Amino acid sequence: MKPKFLIGGAVILVALGYMIWAGVTQSAVYFVTPSELQAAPVPGKAYRLGGLVARGTVRWDPSTLDLTFSVSDGKTTVPVRHRGSPPDLFGEGRGAVVEGQWRPEGYFNATHIMAKHSEEYKAPHDTKEVPSKRLIETLDRSGR
Amino acid sequence: MIPEIGTGALLVALALAVYGAVVAAVGGRRGRPALVESAQHAAVGVFALLTAAVLLLVYAFLTFDFSVRYVANNTSLGTPFYYRITSLWGALEGSIVLWAWMLGLYTLIVVLRHRTSARELYPWVLTVMLSIMGFFLLVMTVAAPVFARLAPVPADGRGLNPLLEDSGMITHPVALYLGFTGFTVPFAFAMAALVTGRVGDFWITTTRRWTIVAWYFLSLGLLIGGWWSYHVLGWGGYWAWDPVENAAFMPWLTATALLHSVMIQERRRMLRLWNVTLVVLTFSLTLFGTFLTRSGVIASVHAFSQGSIGIFFLSFLALVVLLALGLIAWRWDALGAQGELDSVVSRESAFLLNNVLLVAAAFTVFFGTVFPLLSEAARDVKVSVGAPFFNRVNIPLFLSLMFLMGVGPLIAWRRASVDNLKRNFLGPVLVGIGAAAVLRVLGIGSVLVLVSLGLTVFVAATIAVDLVRATQARRAMGERALPALAGLLRRHNRRYGGFIVHLAVLVVAVGVTGSQTWSVHTETTLKRGEQTELGGYRIRFDGLRESQESNHGKVTGTFTVLNGRAAGTVLEPAKKFYPQQQSPIAYVDYRLGLIDDVYLVLGDFAGDGTSATVKFQVNRMVSWIWIGGLVLTLGTLLAVLPEPRRKAA
Numbered sequence: 032m033k034p035k036f037l038i039g040g041a042v043i044l045v046a047l048g049y050m051i052w053a054g055v056t057q058s059a060v061y062f063v064t065p066s067e068l069q070a071a072p073v074p075g076k077a078y079r080l081g082g083l084v085a086r087g088t089v090r091w092d093p094s095t096l097d098l099t100f101s102v103s104d105g106k107t108t109v110p111v112r113h114r115g116s117p118p119d120l121f122g123e124g125r126g127a128v129v130e131g132q133w134r135p136e137g138y139f140n141a142t143h144i145m146a147k148h149s150e151e152y153k154a155p156h157d158t159k160e161v162p163s164k165r166l167i168e169t170l171d172r173s174g175r
Numbered sequence: 176m177i178p179e180i181g182t183g184a185l186l187v188a189l190a191l192a193v194y195g196a197v198v199a200a201v202g203g204r205r206g207r208p209a210l211v212e213s214a215q216h217a218a219v220g221v222f223a224l225l226t227a228a229v230l231l232l233v234y235a236f237l238t239f240d241f242s243v244r245y246v247a248n249n250t251s252l253g254t255p256f257y258y259r260i261t262s263l264w265g266a267l268e269g270s271i272v273l274w275a276w277m278l279g280l281y282t283l284i285v286v287l288r289h290r291t292s293a294r295e296l297y298p299w300v301l302t303v304m305l306s307i308m309g310f311f312l313l314v315m316t317v318a319a320p321v322f323a324r325l326a327p328v329p330a331d332g333r334g335l336n337p338l339l340e341d342s343g344m345i346t347h348p349v350a351l352y353l354g355f356t357g358f359t360v361p362f363a364f365a366m367a368a369l370v371t372g373r374v375g376d377f378w379i380t381t382t383r384r385w386t387i388v389a390w391y392f393l394s395l396g397l398l399i400g401g402w403w404s405y406h407v408l409g410w411g412g413y414w415a416w417d418p419v420e421n422a423a424f425m426p427w428l429t430a431t432a433l434l435h436s437v438m439i440q441e442r443r444r445m446l447r448l449w450n451v452t453l454v455v456l457t458f459s460l461t462l463f464g465t466f467l468t469r470s471g472v473i474a475s476v477h478a479f480s481q482g483s484i485g486i487f488f489l490s491f492l493a494l495v496v497l498l499a500l501g502l503i504a505w506r507w508d509a510l511g512a513q514g515e516l517d518s519v520v521s522r523e524s525a526f527l528l529n530n531v532l533l534v535a536a537a538f539t540v541f542f543g544t545v546f547p548l549l550s551e552a553a554r555d556v557k558v559s560v561g562a563p564f565f566n567r568v569n570i571p572l573f574l575s576l577m578f579l580m581g582v583g584p585l586i587a588w589r590r591a592s593v594d595n596l597k598r599n600f601l602g603p604v605l606v607g608i609g610a611a612a613v614l615r616v617l618g619i620g621s622v623l624v625l626v627s628l629g630l631t632v633f634v635a636a637t638i639a640v641d642l643v644r645a646t647q648a649r650r651a652m653g654e655r656a657l658p659a660l661a662g663l664l665r666r667h668n669r670r671y672g673g674f675i676v677h678l679a680v681l682v683v684a685v686g687v688t689g690s691q692t693w694s695v696h697t698e699t700t701l702k703r704g705e706q707t708e709l710g711g712y713r714i715r716f717d718g719l720r721e722s723q724e725s726n727h728g729k730v731t732g733t734f735t736v737l738n739g740r741a742a743g744t745v746l747e748p749a750k751k752f753y754p755q756q757q758s759p760i761a762y763v764d765y766r767l768g769l770i771d772d773v774y775l776v777l778g779d780f781a782g783d784g785t786s787a788t789v790k791f792q793v794n795r796m797v798s799w800i801w802i803g804g805l806v807l808t809l810g811t812l813l814a815v816l817p818e819p820r821r822k823a824a
Contacts, residue, residue, distance in 0.1 A: 035519050036516060036519070036524075039519070039528075040531070043531060043532075043535070047535050047538075047539070050539075050567070050568045050571065051539055051542060051568055053567070054539075054543075054560065054563075054564040054565075054567045054568045055546070055560055055564060057563070057564075057567070058560050058561060058563035058564040058567065059558045059559075059560055060558065060559050060560070060561055061556065061557070061558055062547075062556075062557035062558065062559065079559065091779065093700040093779060093781075093786065093788050094700055096698055096699070096700065096788070114698075115698050115778075115790075116698065116778030116779045116788045116790070117778075117779060119750075119758045119759055119760055119761055120757075120758045121758075122757070122758065125757075
C-alpha cells in the first residue's frame with residue numbers, strides 16, 4: 032500500500048471520529064424518570080422523561096393548543112407543558128414519554144410526546160404497573 | 176387438526192434441512208454426486224413443506240381458526256379479506272414463516288440455476304443455505320411456534336394492529352424480506368468459495384445478479400417503508416432513524432458498497448478479501464437487524480417484545496460471524512490482492528473511497544443505534560442520540576458519495592490524466608456550479624441545499640455527457656439517434672442500468688433535500704366554516720361526520736382546499752376507533768403533487784362537531800422519493816437483463 036493511501040485513510044478515520052464525537056455530544060438525549068429529573072434538573076439539557084400521566088392533571092385548550100399535564104413515577108410528579116393536540120395514545124393514567132427541556136420557571140417543556148405503538152396488543156389493563164424505565168425506552172412517531 | 180399438520184410439516188422440514196446440509200457437505204467433500212443430489216431433493220422437499228405450512232396458516236386465517244393463538248392475536252371476525260392474508264406476517268411468528276419461505280424459494284432457484292453451472296461450489300452452497308434454513312425452522316418450531324394452540328378458544332380474535340391495515344403493509348415486509356433473505360445467496364457462495372479454496376472471481380461473478388436483486392428488494396422495502404410511515408403514521412415524515420429503519424439501512428449501505436467493489440474485482444482482480452468481508456458483513460447485518468427488531472433489546476416502533484427469540488438470533492449471529500471469520504483466516508493467503516492501486520486519481524480509488532464512505536456510514540448508523548446500550552453499559556445512564564446525530568454525521572458522507580457518483584463511472588481506470596479529467600468533468604462541474612449559482616440568485620440561502628442540488632446537477636450532467644458521447648459514437652457509424660441510444664442501453668445494459676439507478680438516487684436526493692428544506696406545518700383549531708392558510712394553501716373546515724366500518728367506528732372531518740393547484744380538493748382525515756384499542760388511530764388524508772403535498776391529520780375535536788383541531792402540512796417534493804423508487808426499478812431491470820452475446824468482430 033502506498034503511503035498516500037494510508038494518509039488518506041487516516042484522514043478519513045480522524046474526520047469520521049470527530050464527526051461522531053461532535054454528533055454525540057451535541058445531540059445526546061438523557062433518559063430520566065420524574066424522580067431523577069427532580070433530583071437534579073439541568074435547564075437546556077435534552078431529556079426524555081417517562082412516566083404515567085397523573086390523573087386529573089390534563090388540561091387541553093383547543094383554542095390556544097396548550098396542553099398541560101403531570102408525569103408521575105409514583106414518587107414524584109413533573110409538570111409538563113406542550114403545544115399541540117394530545118396524540119392518539121395519550122391519556123390520563125397511561126404511560127407517556129415526553130422529550131424536551133427543563134425550564135428554569137419550573138416545568139418541563141415538551142417538544143414531542145410519545146407513546147408506545149406495538150405491533151401486538153398488550154392487555155389494556157396493565158397500565159398501573161408500567162415501570163418508567165421500560166416506558167422511557169418505548170416511543171413512537173405520533174409526536175413528531 | 177390443521178395446526179398439528181402445520182407443526183408436523185415444519186418439524187419434517189427441519190429434519191430434512193439438517194439432513195440436506197450434512198449430506199451436501201459430505202457429498203461435496205468426498206465428491207459423491209449422488210449425495211449432493213439427495214441434498215437437492217431435501218431442499219426441494221423443505222420448500223414444499225414450507226409452502227404447505229404457509230398455506231395451512233393462510234387457511235387458518237381465512238377460516239378464523241381462533242384456536243391457533245397466532246390467528247387469534249392477529250385477526251378478528253371483522254378483519255377485511257386481504258388483511259386476513261397479510262395478517263400472516265403481521266407479527267413475529269408469521270414473519271419468520273414468511274422469511275423462511277422466501278429463503279426456501281431462493282434455495283429452490285439456486286438449485287434450478289446453479290446445479291450444473293457451479294459444480295465445485297454447489298454442494299457447499301446447499302449446505303450453507305440449508306443450515307441457515309435449519310436455523311429458521313428451529314426458531315419456528317421451538318422459540319416462536321406459529322401453530323401453537325390457544326385454550327380456551329376465544330369467540331373473536333384481537334384483530335390486526337390497525338396501523339397495519341394498509342396496502343403498504345402488504346408489500347413492505349415482502350420486499351424487505353426478499354431483500355434480507357436474498358443476501359443469503361451471495362453469502363452461501365462466498366462461504367462455499369472459502370471452504371473449497373476457490374476464492375477466485377467465479378463466485379463473485381456468479382452471484383453478481385443475485386446481489387443486485389437482493390439490493391433492489393431491500394431498496395424497495397426501505398422506500399415502501401418510508402411511504403407507509405408517511406401516509407399512515409401521520410407525522411408527515413418518511414424516515415425517522417428509528418432502530419428498525421436503521422436495521423434495514425445498514426445492510427443496504429454495505430450491499431451498495433459491495434455492488435461497486437465487485438466491479439473492481441472483476442476488472443482489476445483486486446479487493447478479494449474486502450469483497451468476502453463485505454458479503455459476510457451484509458449478511459450478518461441482516462441477521463443483526465432481525466435480532467434488533469425481534470428481541471426488544473432496543474425499543475422502537477416495530478419492536479416485538481418476545482424475549483427468548485433474541486438469544487436465538489444473537490447466538491446464530493455469533494456462530495455465523497465466527498465461522499466466516501475463521502474461514503477467511505484459513506484462506507487468508509489465497510485472498511491476498513493481486514492488483515495494486517496505481518494512482519489516487521483513478522476509478523479504482525474513486526470506488527474504494529465510495530466503499531470506505533459507505534461502510535463508514537453503516538458504522539455511524541450502527542453506533543447511533545446501539546448507543547443507548549453502550550452508554551448504559553459504560554456509565555449506567557441511558558442516553559440516546561436521535562435524528563440530529565444521524566443527520567449531522569451522515570449528510571457530509573452522503574454528499575461526498577454523491578460527488579463520487581459523478582466521478583466514479585467516468586474517470587479512467589488505473590491513472591486518470593489531466594486530459595481525461597478535463598474531457599469528462601470540466602463541463603459537468605461548470606454546469607453544477609452554474610446551477611448552484613442560479614439557485615442562489617433565485618433566493619436559496621442554505622449552503623447545504625446549494626451543495627446538494629449543485630451535486631445533483633453535476634452527477635446528472637456526467638451521465639448526460641456519457642450518454643451523448645456514446646450515442647454520437649454510434650451515430651458516427653451510421654445509426655440514427657434513437658436506435659443508437661436503445662442499442663447502447665441494451666448492449667451495455669449493466670453500465671446504463673447502473674446509470675439509471677444513479678439517476679434514481681438523484682431523484683430521491685432532490686426529494687429528501689426539498690422536503691427537509693421547504694416543508695411547512697402548523698396546527699390549529701377551526702370552527703365549522705372557518706379557514707386557515709399555510710404555504711400558499713387555504714383550507715376550510717366543513718364539518719365532522721360519524722360512520723361505522725366493518726371493524727371500527729370512524730369520525731371523519733371534511734376540509735376543502737380553496738386555492739392553488741389543489742383547489743376544490745376535499746380532504747377527509749379521520750380518527751378510527753377500534754373496539755379492541757383504547758385509543759383512536761389517526762387516518763391521514765392528503766393530496767399528493769409533484770411539488771406540494773397538502774397533508775392533513777385530524778387531532779382533537781368537539782363532540783358536537785362544531786370545531787376540530789387539525790395538523791396541516793404542506794410537504795414539498797416528497798413525491799420525488801416515490802418517483803425515485805420507480806426509476807430505481809427501471810434501472811435495476813435493465814441492469815439484470817442477461818448480457819447480450821457479443822458478435823465476433
